[in-house]
Amino acid sequence: MHKRVLLMYISYNSGHHRCSIAIERALKRLDPEIEVLNINGFNYTNPILERVINRTYMVVIKRKPQVWNYLYDNPKVFKKVQALRDFMHNMNFEKLKNLIHDFKPDVIACTQAFPCGMIADLKTRDTSIKSKLFGILTDYYPHSYWLHLAVDYFVVPAKESKEKLISGGMPAEKINISGIPIDPKFGDKVDSKIVKLELGLDLDKPVVLVMGGGQGYGPIRDIINRLNSSVLDFQVVAICGINARLFKWINSSRRKFNKKIVPLQFVENVNELMEISDLIITKPGGLTTAEALSKGLPMIVVHPIPGQETKNTQFLVAIGAAEQVDDMALVGVKAEELLKDVEKLKKMRQAALTQGHSDSALDVAKLILKQPSITDF
Numbered sequence: 001m002h003k004r005v006l007l008m009y010i011s012y013n014s015g016h017h018r019c020s021i022a023i024e025r026a027l028k029r030l031d032p033e034i035e036v037l038n039i040n041g042f043n044y045t046n047p048i049l050e051r052v053i054n055r056t057y058m059v060v061i062k063r064k065p066q067v068w069n070y071l072y073d074n075p076k077v078f079k080k081v082q083a084l085r086d087f088m089h090n091m092n093f094e095k096l097k098n099l100i101h102d103f104k105p106d107v108i109a110c111t112q113a114f115p116c117g118m119i120a121d122l123k124t125r126d127t128s129i130k131s132k133l134f135g136i137l138t139d140y141y142p143h144s145y146w147l148h149l150a151v152d153y154f155v156v157p158a159k160e161s162k163e164k165l166i167s168g169g170m171p172a173e174k175i176n177i178s179g180i181p182i183d184p185k186f187g188d189k190v191d192s193k194i195v196k197l198e199l200g201l202d203l204d205k206p207v208v209l210v211m212g213g214g215q216g217y218g219p220i221r222d223i224i225n226r227l228n229s230s231v232l233d234f235q236v237v238a239i240c241g242i243n244a245r246l247f248k249w250i251n252s253s254r255r256k257f258n259k260k261i262v263p264l265q266f267v268e269n270v271n272e273l274m275e276i277s278d279l280i281i282t283k284p285g286g287l288t289t290a291e292a293l294s295k296g297l298p299m300i301v302v303h304p305i306p307g308q309e310t311k312n313t314q315f316l317v318a319i320g321a322a323e324q325v326d327d328m329a330l331v332g333v334k335a336e337e338l339l340k341d342v343e344k345l346k347k348m349r350q351a352a353l354t355q356g357h358s359d360s361a362l363d364v365a366k367l368i369l370k371q372p373s374i375t376d377f
Contacts, residue, residue: 041115072307179357226332298348
């Protein structure tokens, strides 16, 4: 009998989603016969509410980021919303229970705290569910919504993440430091020359990669303009994700630019693009920065979302793998400064590689595959 694994995330084209895909690919690389069900836990249980909350979240972080900063991991807020969480969990229990009893997973792995909390509560109430529950962090500091003793294993990016969970009452033996799971292909060899030639890039000029996550979110247009004004001779690759308007603007403006600037839409070869780059300018999302660490790619981080991305920034700057720029007028100056300082870039690369985990998804997959098969559903 082949193992069955239920993966749960929230929000399509998000870091949580990319993480669950990375784990699925790793599992299938190690065991091609494994059965994997990979679902959006929020959409599965509350599709209408998911759309409402996603839109509200995007509006808040764009227009009122200080509100999100107040709400994020605030003990007072956490306590006040407990009744709402209990209500939502109760409302979803029957649907989740039927899903689990139908699929009969040996392991349930959640890359976001909301589905993890629902499953943890369900396991506490329904003792017939024997599946091992994994909570897989996609940011460097865990918030209070992860804390649940019914979680069998936590997978965290760094020792600081582990210490935070322990301080929240989670047993140390349940916490595994494996890095944020990224696509297994980040550990594969890349021919940089071929990649550069396919993109029409000069083999001898530095490459600056600009990213805003799968959503193409952030001040990318401003960054492009600032980089284009730099007197230093380098090239730019800009990943626009699903932001069609941004891609169209860069593409239509290419003849006006002083530099070679290559726009790309949603891509599947971020590993190759990071391999050919000398520097990345990005929002500090967990998955993107974990991918950069695995490639030893120095980072300039911009516009962190209050809360999780602010914490990520603090971690990345503290380990020496990134520098933060708050004033967009200075982003071109900072890029120029780093590209000129060979020794500093070298130190940043070494710092990144020290914390990089290119095999993180494979390590998590191995841990999942070690779990016993469940026969008594």
